[in-house]
Amino acid sequence: MGCISNGSTAEPQFALVSYIPDPLGIFLDDLRREMVPECQPKAHVTILPPRPVIGKPSVAAEQMERLTRNFLSFEVELGEIDKFEASDVIYVGVTR
Numbered sequence: 088m089g090c091i092s093n094g095s096t097a098e099p100q101f102a103l104v105s106y107i108p109d110p111l112g113i114f115l116d117d118l119r120r121e122m123v124p125e126c127q128p129k130a131h132v133t134i135l136p137p138r139p140v141i142g143k144p145s146v147a148a149e150q151m152e153r154l155t156r157n158f159l160s161f162e163v164e165l166g167e168i169d170k171f172e173a174s175d176v177i178y179v180g181v182t183r
Contacts, residue, residue, distance in 0.1 A: 099144045103135035103151065105161075115179065118168075123175045132163060132181065 107115060107130040115130035140147045166180030 099140040099147075100137045101135075101140055101144075101147055101151070102133060102137040103155075104131040104133050106131045115177075119177050122170060122177060126175070128177075 106112065112130045116128045119126050119128035119130070162183075163181050164183040166182040169178045169180075170176070171178060
């Protein structure tokens with residue numbers, strides 16, 4: 088659960104995340120703001136971490152939308168909570 092960054096990279100990147108619905112999403116966002124007050128969080132599970140886009144970003148976005156359109160929701164069990172001091176990112180382990 089990182090903070091929204093205004094930084095940019097030299098090459099387009101994408102990540103695949105699943106946003107966590109409320110009420111758990113609100114709880115995790117509030118926890119994040121409590122630990123790092125200046126943060127504007129959006130609780131999510133990272134499925135694929137950021138990586139460079141090979142080819143045109145619009146084509147990659149279309150492919151991702153098409154491939155994930157019919158995915159069903161899934162349950163997760165959360166584990167330990169930790170904070171990476173160097174980046175102020177909150178990490179919540181997924182045990183299942």
